[in-house]
Each structure stands twice: as structure tokens, then as C-alpha cells.
Amino acid sequence: xxxxxxxxxxxxxxxxxxxxxxxxxxxxxxxxxxxxxxxxxxxxxxxxxxxxxxxxxxxxxxxxxxxxxxxxxxxxxxxxxxxxxxxxxxxxxxxxxxxxxxxxxxxxxxxxxxxxxxxxxxxxxxxxxxxxxxxxxxxxxxxxxxxxxxxxxxxxxxxxxxxxxxxxxxxxxxxxxxxxxxxxxxxxxxxxxxxxxxxxxxxxxxxxxxxxxxxxxxxxxxxxxxxxxxxxxxxxxxxxxxxxxxxxxxxxxxxxxxxxxxxxxxxxxxxxxxxxxxxxxxxxxxxxxxxxxxxxxxxxxxxxxxxxxxxxxxxxxxxxxxxxxxxxxxxxxxxxxxxxxxxxxxxxxxxxxxxxxxxxxxxxxx
Amino acid sequence: xxxxxxxxxxxxxxxxxxxxxxxxxxxxxxxxxxxxxxxxxxxxxxxxxxxxxxxxxxxxxxxxxxxxxxxxxxxxxxxxxxxxxxxxxxxxxxxxxxxxxxxxxxxxxxxxxxxxxxxxxxxxxxxxxxxxxxxxxxxxxxxxxxxxxxxxxxxxxxxxxxxxxxxxxxxxxxxxxxxxxxxxxxxxxxxxxxxxxxxxxxxxxxxxxxxxxxxxxxxxxxxxxxxxxxxxxxxxxxxxxxxxxxxxxxxxxxxxxxxxxxxxxxxxxxxxxxxxxxxxxxx
Numbered sequence: 001x002x003x004x005x006x007x008x009x010x011x012x013x014x015x016x017x018x019x020x021x022x023x024x025x026x027x028x029x030x031x032x033x034x035x036x037x038x039x040x041x042x043x044x045x046x047x048x049x050x051x052x053x054x055x056x057x058x059x060x061x062x063x064x065x066x067x068x069x070x071x072x073x074x075x076x077x078x079x080x081x082x083x084x085x086x087x088x089x090x091x092x093x094x095x096x097x098x099x100x101x102x103x104x105x106x107x108x109x110x111x112x113x114x115x116x117x118x119x120x121x122x123x124x125x126x127x128x129x130x131x132x133x134x135x136x137x138x139x140x141x142x143x144x145x146x147x148x149x150x151x152x153x154x155x156x157x158x159x160x161x162x163x164x165x166x167x168x169x170x171x172x173x174x175x176x177x178x179x180x181x182x183x184x185x186x187x188x189x190x191x192x193x194x195x196x197x198x199x200x201x202x203x204x205x206x207x208x209x210x211x212x213x214x215x216x217x218x219x220x221x222x223x224x225x226x227x228x229x230x231x232x233x234x235x236x237x238x239x240x241x242x243x244x245x246x247x248x249x250x251x252x253x254x255x256x257x258x259x260x261x262x263x264x265x266x267x268x269x270x271x272x273x274x275x276x277x278x279x280x281x282x283x284x285x286x287x288x289x290x291x292x293x294x295x296x297x298x299x300x301x302x303x304x305x306x307x308x309x310x311x312x313x314x315x316x317x318x319x320x321x322x323x324x325x326x327x328x329x330x331x332x333x334x335x336x337x338x339x340x341x342x343x344x345x346x347x348x349x350x351x352x353x354x355x356x357x358x359x360x361x362x363x364x365x366x
Numbered sequence: 367x368x369x370x371x372x373x374x375x376x377x378x379x380x381x382x383x384x385x386x387x388x389x390x391x392x393x394x395x396x397x398x399x400x401x402x403x404x405x406x407x408x409x410x411x412x413x414x415x416x417x418x419x420x421x422x423x424x425x426x427x428x429x430x431x432x433x434x435x436x437x438x439x440x441x442x443x444x445x446x447x448x449x450x451x452x453x454x455x456x457x458x459x460x461x462x463x464x465x466x467x468x469x470x471x472x473x474x475x476x477x478x479x480x481x482x483x484x485x486x487x488x489x490x491x492x493x494x495x496x497x498x499x500x501x502x503x504x505x506x507x508x509x510x511x512x513x514x515x516x517x518x519x520x521x522x523x524x525x526x527x528x529x530x531x532x533x534x535x536x537x538x539x540x541x542x543x544x545x546x547x548x549x550x551x552x553x554x555x556x557x558x559x560x561x562x563x564x565x566x567x568x569x570x571x572x573x574x575x576x577x578x579x580x581x582x583x584x585x586x587x588x589x590x591x592x593x594x595x596x597x598x599x600x601x602x603x604x605x606x607x608x609x610x611x612x613x614x615x616x617x618x619x620x621x622x623x624x625x626x627x628x629x630x631x632x633x634x635x636x637x638x639x640x641x642x643x644x645x646x647x648x649x
Contacts, residue, residue, distance in 0.1 A: 053543050087541075147548075
């Protein structure tokens with residue numbers, strides 16, 4: 001059993017700097033949870049508190065059934081992979097991996113077996129006699145993973161382990177870590193500021209900002225139903241488009257009025273309290289269509305915009321446009337004849353629009 | 367950058383020549399006294415007195431023989447080795463611990479304490495002579511190697527502390543955190559992980575302490591009186607008595623005294639230089 005339970009966790013640094021005020025999170029056994037958020041959001045602090053490297057100012061933390069507030073890192077049955085790998089520079093790869101086992105007085109032949117087993121999984125068997133400085137970034141990362149693996153920990157903690165790698169290697173290691181999780185079948189807590197990593201790796205993503213959890217849910221739910229403006233903007237690349245609009249009623253539902261254009265949709269009664277007020281309208285770039293079956297000429301569902309830049313990404317084009325004075329990104333297949341300077345009509349998939357309260361920034365259900 | 371002399375313009379050639387002339391001058395200024403002393407140690411006294419800078423007509427070891435006759439050089443050499451090695455080991459061990467504490471832990475008045483300790487770097491040695499003499503004397507350590515070891519350990523404190531604190535600061539904190547998570551306690555983390563990581567700093571602190579202690583003259587002079595504790599630099603005073611000037615023996619003794627420090631520095635100089643400039647550029 002290696003579930004993790006954080007109940008009303010608070011972290012105050014000397015000088016009364018409160019980085020986490022009241023954090024509640026339940027991580028299930030064998031779950032892969034990703035903590036994601038901009039720098040300074042408290043995600044690393046949370047991970048370090050789970051590791052026991054930071055004291056908990058208030059609240060209770062359990063790993064399994066055991067309260068670990070005052071348990072030393074070494075007695076928590078955790079392993080951690082650091083952003084800068086933190087390999088012992090004076091030891092060979094083998095010794096780096098064997099160090100923890102040696103301290104636990106594991107028999108020599110068992111150490112040897114475990115190290116070789118992990119090295120085989122990570123494909124670093126040929127590097128066992130090298131020192132860390134003779135390894136490339138990707139190899140060091142594997143060694144760091146191996147060092148954590150050999151211990152068969154109940155919980156695996158990973159603190160931005162891929163951020164020092166180049167883009168290609170990062171994608172590759174991402175897959176490796178997912179495979180590793182499947183193979184080891186233990187609880188993983190992974191910290192990153194990269195939403196792509198979060199989306200691709202986690203069973204569940206915890207989006208944090210300013211020391212508070214904004215939303216904790218599966219990647220798909222976060223993407224489809226972000227609970228507020230921050231989550232909506234943070235998850236997804238290119239990010240969701242936001243435009244201020246005035247909500248009004250019309251014959252068969254509601255309308256959103258921008259500077260010169262408007263959109264019409266059915267909506268529910270829940271929206272009635274926002275009528276006459278300004279709300280934030282959100283639409284993901286891929287839900288704006290310039291052609292295809294979802295494209296329509298119906299002006300009630302289209303927005304006309306001016307293309308500033310058309311970025312060809314290979315399979316797709318990201319068209320950065322201006323629509324009624326606001327920047328809007330449209331994502332279309334690369335066959336589309338879209339060029340900078342064009343004026344285009346984009347059909348809005350009205351089933352995919354998001355509305356947010358301008359004051360509270362919370363999503364409006366409708 | 368142009369590498370071939372032929373490809374340079376007149377102005378560049380002039381700069382090139384001047385640059386090398388300047389460097390040659392620096393080398394001469396630095397090396398001449400040492401080479402002069404070493405060469406002179408092979409000459410006879412008469413040769414030295416007749417022509418100070420001539421090469422020896424034949425290489426003789428008479429100077430060394432008389433040096434060993436005139437002063438208990440072996441005894442002093444042994445004392446120097448004991449005092450220097452003990453002081454170096456003690457210095458590095460104690461100030462590695464202090465440097466680690468200053469580098470990693472925040473405690474009340476830590477900055478003030480560090481500043482006070484560093485301040486001793488600017489106190490002139492002459493100002494320390496009397497107080498140190500009194501302390502050593504009252505501790506009953508006058509004319510003992512232990513006294514000299516303690517004094518030399520302390521004399522090298524500011525420099526060692528500066529180097530070692532810097533060395534520990536430059537080690538990523540994650541390394542010791544990894545050790546804690548791996549199950550190492552505080553002492554094991556310090557001795558098995560942090561000390562090897564700070565090897566560069568430890569070496570240069572040790573080398574500087576070694577050189578300073580080996581060459582230290584003033585405190586050895588005032589804190590010792592008998593052959594049992596006196597160190598090698600003091601042996602040189604045996605050759606400059608009022609009426610006799612045995613230069614050859616003097617130079618031979620000087621050569622014996624400086625060779626160990628030259629060897630030590632030659633082996634470790636790269637490490638010393640790199641650790642003194644550590645942190646000045648991002649790697």
C-alpha cells in the first residue's frame with residue numbers, strides 16, 4: 001500500500017512567507033500523478049514535503065497508513081529523481097546505483113543482481129563502470145532513474161526530471177518513464193512545468209497556482225472541462241483563445257457580442273444571471289474551422305479575422321489572427337490556403353465553447 | 367585569431383613580440399632567484415665571492431656536506447615534515463567541517479561569525495606574535511611540535527575557510543538530499559559524499575596550508591628554542607653568524623628547504639588556481 005494523503009498541508013518559510021496555505025490531495029496506490037504549474041506555484045515544495053526534504057508547517061501527511069510528518073526521508077520508503085540528476089560524481093554508475101542498497105546492508109550478490117537488472121531495463125549495462133561526468137545528459141537521467149529503481153520504493157518522486165534534456169531526448173525519455181511506471185507498478189508523483197509532459201504522462205493531473213490546487217483530474221477532463229481561466233489557459237498547446245464578450249439574449253437562446261461580431265448559441269437558464277454582463281469567451285484553436293464538415297457559412301456561428309502570421313508546423317498551420325482587436329489562434333490542417341495578410345472566416349464549434357466569469361475567473365456551466 | 371607569425375601585420379607582430387618579451391621578463395624575475403640559489407649551492411664559497419652570477423666551474427656537493435655538518439638539517443627537516451603534515455591534515459579536517467556548516471546551514475549570527483573569522487586574514491602577523499606566544503606558553507606548549515601544529519593550523523584558518531566554504535557552496539544541494547533519501551545519515555553524507563565532491567577545494571586548501579606552514583619562519587622562531595621542535599627555515603640562521611659567511615652551505619640549505627614546496631606546488635598548481643577562481647565563471 002503506497003497511497004499518499006495530504007491533509008490541510010501548510011508550508012511557511014522563515015520570514016512568514018506562506019507558499020502553501022491549505023493543500024488537500026489524495027493519491028491512490030499505483031497512480032501516476034503529475035503536479036503541474038508555473039514556477040513558484042508550490043509544486044516542487046509539495047514534492048519535497050512528500051520526500052521529507054522540507055518540513056511540513058501544519059497539516060498531516062500519510063504514506064500508506066503511516067503518518068510521516070516527522071519521519072526522516074530515508075525511512076519513508078521513497079525514491080527521488082532530481083532535476084539535475086544529483087548523481088554522486090566520485091562514484092561509478094554501479095556504485096551510484098548500489099549506494100542505497102549498501103546502506104541497507106543488502107547482501108552483495110543481491111545488490112549485484114538488482115543493479116544489473118535495473119541497468120538492463122534502462123539499457124545502461126555498458127556504462128556501469130563509468131563515472132557520471134563521462135555520460136551524456138540522457139544517460140545520466142537513466143542512471144538517476146536506475147538509482148531510484150533498484151530500491152523498489154513504495155513511491156517514486158520525480159522533480160522535473162526531463163527539463164535538462166534536449167527536445168528529442170525529452171520525448172523519448174517521456175515514453176520510457178511511462179513504460180517504467182507500467183512495469184514497476186508503483187505510485188509515481190511527477191513534477192513538471194511542461195503541460196505536454198503532464199498531459200501525456202499522468203493518470204491524473206494536479207494543476208497548481210500560488211500554492212493552491214486549481215483542479216485535479218484526468219488529462220481529458222482538464223482539457224475538456226477546465227474549472228477556471230487559469231487551467232483553461234495552462235493546459236493545451238497552443239493555448240485556448242480568450243475574448244471578452246457581452247452576453248445577451250436573443251430569440252432562441254443567447255448571444256455573445258464582441259466589438260463588431262456576435263455568436264449565437266442555445267445555452268441554459270444557468271446563464272441568465274450573466275445576461276448584460278461581460279464574460280470571457282474561450283475557444284481552443286482546433287475548434288475554429290476554416291473548412292471541412294464542421295465549417296459553416298452561418299454567420300451566427302462564424303468569426304471573421306485577419307491573419308497576422310501563418311506558422312506551418314508540418315501537418316498543421318497555426319494561424320495567428322486578430323479578431324475584433326483580440327489575438328486569436330486557429331489550428332487547421334496544412335493543406336489550407338492560409339497566408340499572412342488574408343482575411344478568413346472561421347466557424348466556431350459551438351458545442352466546444354467555454355465561458356468564464358470575468359470577476360471570479362471560474363468556468364460558467366451552461 | 368591568427369596563429370602564424372608570417373600572416374600578421376607589422377603592428378600585430380610588434381604586439382606579439384612585446385607580449386612575449388613581457389612574459390619572458392616575468393619568468394626571469396620569478397625564476398632567477400631560485401635558479402641562482404640552486405646553481406650557487408653547487409659552487410665553492412670562493413667562486414661565489416669572486417663572481418656572484420657565474421656558472422659553477424664544477425658541480426660539487428661540498429656545500430651540502432658542510433650544510434649538514436653546520437646545522438642539524440635532517441632533524442629540522444623531520445620536524446618540518448611532522449609539523450607541516452599534521453597542521454595540514456588538522457586544518458583541512460576542521461575547516462572542511464566549518465566550511466560545510468557555513469555553506470549549508472543558517473544559524474543566528476552566521477554571517478557575523480564568518481566575517482569575524484575572515485577578518486583574521488587582515489590582521490598583520492606581527493600583531494599576533496605576542497598574544498600567540500602568551501597563549502602557547504600558558505598552555506605549556508612552548509618549544510613543542512604540538513604548539514607549532516596548533517598555531518599553524520589556526521594561521522591558515524581564514525584562507526582554508528574561504529576556499530572550503532566556496533567548495534561546498536558550489537556542490538548542488540540535491541546531491542546531499544539524494545544521499546539522505548538513499549539512507550545516509552549526516553556523518554556519512556558529509557564524509558562519504560560531500561568530502562569527495564569537494565576534493566578540488568580540499569586539495570587547494572591543503573596545498574596552501576602545506577606551503578605556508580612549510581615556509582613559516584616567525585612563529586617557529588619565537589615559539590621554539592630547542593632542536594627538538596625547530597623547523598627547517600630556522601636552520602638557515604645557522605649559516606649567517608656574525609663572522610662567517612659560508613654562502614655555499616647557506617644556498618645548499620635554502621635549496622633543501624625550498625625543494626619540497628616547489629614539488630608540492632608544481633604537482634597541484636592547476637588545482638589550486640582553479641579552485642581560487644571557482645565560481646567566477648558559469649560552467
